Amino acid sequence: MINIEIDGKHIESESGSTIIQAAHSAGIAIPHFCYHKKLSIAANCRMCLVQVEKAPKPLPACATPVSEGMKVFTVSEQAVKAQKGVMEFLLINHPLDCPICDQGGECQLQDLAVGYGGVASRYAEAKRVVTHKDIGPLVSAEEMSRCINCTRCVRFGQEIAGVMELGQAFRGEHAEIMSFVSSTVDSELSGNMIDLCPVGALTSKPFRYSARAWELSRRRSISPHDSLGSNLAVQVKGNQVMRVLPVENEAINECWLSDRDRFSYTALNVPERLTKPMIKQGGKWQEVEWQTALEYISHGLRDIAKRGGAEQIGALATPNSTLEEMYLLQKLLRGLGSNNVDFRLRQSDFSADGKQAGAPWLGMAVADINQADRFLLVGSFLRKDHPLLASRIRQAVKRGAQANVLHSTDDDLLMAVANKSIVAPSAMVSVLAQILQALATEKKARLDGAVQALVQAGSPSAEAVAIAKNLAGGQHPAILLGNFAQQHPQAAQLQLLAQHIAALCNAKFGFMGEAANSLGGHLAQAVPFAGGKAGMNATAMLAAPRKAYLLLNVEAELDTHNPQQALAAMYAADMVVAMSAYKHFASDYADVMLPIAPFTETSGTFVNTEGRVQSFNGTVKPLGEARPAWKVLRVLGNMLNVEGFDHDSSEAVRDEALGGMDVSSKLNNTLGGTEVRGLGTEQAPAHHSAPGPQSSALSGLQRVADVPIYSSDAMVRRAPPLQATHDALPPSAAMHGDELAKLGLKPGDMVKASQGEGSVRLSVVLDNRLPRGVVRVAAGHALTAKMGAMFGTISVERA
């Protein structure tokens, strides 16, 4: 600890900290632009000049480390003179367009100019003009003359997003912020540059000119998309959500937001919103009263239960539904006598059901990622599925941690990767087993009988050994299973292997939950094995069609593991009730559509992947006749005379669902008693490092299906600015060059990709980082909705 004095106040500060950090921790404000606590120090704006005793001239507080006995004056005559001088320089070239500037009212330059600026400018010469740029649909760079060249946006790209998309070109007074030859900024975190820009140079394109900062009321909420549970400030004007900003929470999203969380609000008031209950009669959709619709449903359900038994009813929810919604959904189903309820719609291996000691979770606190020194990332489209977890891991890697990757694609993680094994989906288990085997050798440990069957004779591949050695060398390793691993047809085996690897190297191990409430769904018991007799899981319910389905937020052809199967089940059913905020393809297969409220129009709770229970209130009134789904389900429960549907608030539902539960005691990834099947020959490629040639004569290619970041749920699929980004380009068929050669294809060709009964036309993309023997075709997108399972064989031929 170092003792210093700022403005006469005695302050203890950590050695190595800067004056501005010491001042901020003591609540003393120092004006600044380029300094940001999460970014490296650039010290280029000079706004933070302060007087330091014995220093011959003012020093930049952001770049001057504290030293014992230092006396700092932030408001002395010398300091203020320096600050005013800097401000005068900054304003020389700054346009006086505050009245038409979107940043007006929340502009650091404007604020500080009030304190340090002159009344009039002494500068009468020509001002510099910087041309506007088009850097994509999210961030506007239309008024670059306002830029004060603080380079926060540039440093954000380099340091946090991991890719330098903006830079400062030219020099001196010609310096300007731009992207490389007018390319767009494509980072999934780009919106943070808007927050960081201290002036109105970078502004939000979707929000531009729609409201003034001071007209907006600010309401807290929680992101409904990824499983991080980012804290949001939803800003509202006249009962309309105008924009979404981050609320700082160091333990979760720090001060950042992913673009998905930030811009998905643009889907709230699109014309496709479903605003009236509707019933299909004689093949025609009719708008009806809520009462009519609910009575229709309760009659229908009763009837089906009476004729075919309650097991003929199935309920599916997306993991983006709230805890309260999922709780009431399963309670309703179980009240009717059916255990067929599930939210794990993209999962395909349910063999771990009921065998896991608790609910699957991250296995650590989100903030623990900062301390990990080794990572093994198994089956994760990390950047797109978990943009901010990716950023956290990136920061850890920058501080010296080492990342290892096992996956079926090799997308750039924008961080250094120490070792990777990129193999076809069918080889994932084998490689993970090799890693375990190598680790056991490394640790001179004997393998547990439970996993012995998965480990084959022969020596592990070089990559597996490298990964094992790397993990063994760490003090705090973390093993994280991503969405791909959870959706994998051998998910339980991957889990079991990861668990044993973790045990051997003393690692934390867990799942990066698929969506906002993937953990909450388990706590809400919206799984078939939670109560009494086990019901049917998501896949079983669709494989053996039910007579009635209740769909909560679900788009059957986009949110499920196997769209073909899901749609067939929907068409075969007698009654499908689609509870949705949007009109969608359910109009083709459903009988009733109920307009329910998206997260901004209802109160609710999401439990993030580390087990943090976060409740939120509605921020605006529901649109049209839409109603919060928990209310809809409660009324439905009453109509069906199911006991215990008398909650008068979502809090009451939540309290019943969690029942004073100590959530942390429910979290446990340990898999016991899973029957581990040995690998069939089909899934057991020899122990070569798997991107080698595949011997199987090309009867088909293995599908690798990602769910693109802006296809992940109903809301983001309808957010126009997100759909205009590079990440939302239509799915393609990406293959290794060798596969293209075999098929006589070249990039840009159109192919017919067939899976099961369906086929789609896709354009061919060359990706030599993919393993051989696979074709990457995204799921969750209308273009590929006719395909079958996310994992499986696809045949590809020239269209």
Added chain:
Amino acid sequence: MLSQPIQEKLDRELKKYPVDQKQSAVMSALRFVQDEKGWIAPEDMADVAAYLGMAQMAVYEVASFYHMYNLKPMGKHTLTVCTNLPCQLSGAADTVAHLKTRLGIGLGEVTADGKFGLREGECMGACVDAPMFTVNNRKLCGRLTAEKIDQILAELSTEQGAKP
């Protein structure tokens, strides 16, 4: 793709730096490109970025920061006239004016036949010989007078196979 000769030169350059600091060679790489084709196109910068494992924008920052890199095609002989203060005091304005009339182009322009380009430059650290220009950033011509300029232009016009 960078041409074979450039790659070879660049590989030699890279030996001077630690393997994880490949970007240290960016200025040399840009110079090699310009030596070969007279200017540096965005595609060349992208190639350099790929070769050195840098962000494309980071290469652009460097290329646009330094004045001696030509970001657009210049003449076979590009004359860069120093217009900083000592040269100005010794008549750099006349030098520029003379060149403009002789070549019929302005600063930053290229003659129609592509032979000559004209640029303005910063102090070349040789003020003692003011006023002056360089030819293709390599050859310094100082103590310029109208006659001397005409003579240099005549020599350059007839020079065969001069490397741009």
